[in-house]
Amino acid sequence: MHTRFAPSPTGRLHLGHALSATRAHDCARTAGGRFSLRIEDIDGTRSRPEHVEAILRDLEWLGLGWDGPVTFQSQRLNLYQQALDRLRNMGLLYPCFCTRADIAASLSAPHGPEGTAYPGICRGLAAPDLTRPHSWRLDVAKALKLPLSFSQGGRGIWWHDIFAGHIRADPLSHGDIILARKDAPASYHLAATVDDAAQGITHIVRGKDLFGATHIHRLLQALLDLPTPEYRHHELLLGPDGQRLAKRHGAPTLEAMRLAGEDGRALADRLREGRLPVGFRSAKA
Numbered sequence: 001m002h003t004r005f006a007p008s009p010t011g012r013l014h015l016g017h018a019l020s021a022t023r024a025h026d027c028a029r030t031a032g033g034r035f036s037l038r039i040e041d042i043d044g045t046r047s048r049p050e051h052v053e054a055i056l057r058d059l060e061w062l063g064l065g066w067d068g069p070v071t072f073q074s075q076r077l078n079l080y081q082q083a084l085d086r087l088r089n090m091g092l093l094y095p096c097f098c099t100r101a102d103i104a105a106s107l108s109a110p111h112g113p114e115g116t117a118y119p120g121i122c123r124g125l126a127a128p129d130l131t132r133p134h135s136w137r138l139d140v141a142k143a144l145k146l147p148l149s150f151s152q153g154g155r156g157i158w159w160h161d162i163f164a165g166h167i168r169a170d171p172l173s174h175g176d177i178i179l180a181r182k183d184a185p186a187s188y189h190l191a192a193t194v195d196d197a198a199q200g201i202t203h204i205v206r207g208k209d210l211f212g213a214t215h216i217h218r219l220l221q222a223l224l225d226l227p228t229p230e231y232r233h234h235e236l237l238l239g240p241d242g243q244r245l246a247k248r249h250g251a252p253t254l255e256a257m258r259l260a261g262e263d264g265r266a267l268a269d270r271l272r273e274g275r276l277p278v279g280f281r282s283a284k285a
Contacts, residue, residue: 004036005036011046038072041072157222203234
């Protein structure tokens, strides 16, 4: 078994990160496997070195050790470019010049699991001007017409979650997703999928907020001939305000708890037992 914890250094970690990291760490250790730490730092506008340093201190404070050196996505850009080139040579990518406002203003814009799905405004442009800022999107419908691998009871691409069972991937519900952004060499979907395969990750332990993203990741695995890990999407944590813990919502940080003198190893043990600090609760409760 080989698991990983893969935070983005765009802010401080919170209790939800501690839960996810502890779950991934313990899965590997219980099975006598490996636990890796990957820093997903290709968002050049928001990633900060001080956040990386805080992540390392927080994990050490929790008593979670990782195997091998820390992996940084910013040092793996060639892998993402190779994947993009392969998909482009398959005729599955097209440039997109749209802004979020353009998409929101489109009357034909459908809605998927992550909000407004891309309505295909730039799909099929006769002569796109690549000197203009643009992203690269995957033509999902075209990709699904290819002879992809089938498994688990018939046509279609499938994946397995230890809690939800066998799931048939539905990437069309997400629309033509971005694989390379205007301001970043690869999207989360592409980089995470490529890295998980390159690192030999066998089990992906992460929160239910990323359950929907797995539909896209499974399609990319099929297109790029990559192995499909086992998934374990665990429950999310809610703060005292009833909202899901998130950096953008100003969730209380592990750093604040650490600097206040709390015992990180004891906190990790309480998370293992399902005992949360006062005011916090599991989303399943």
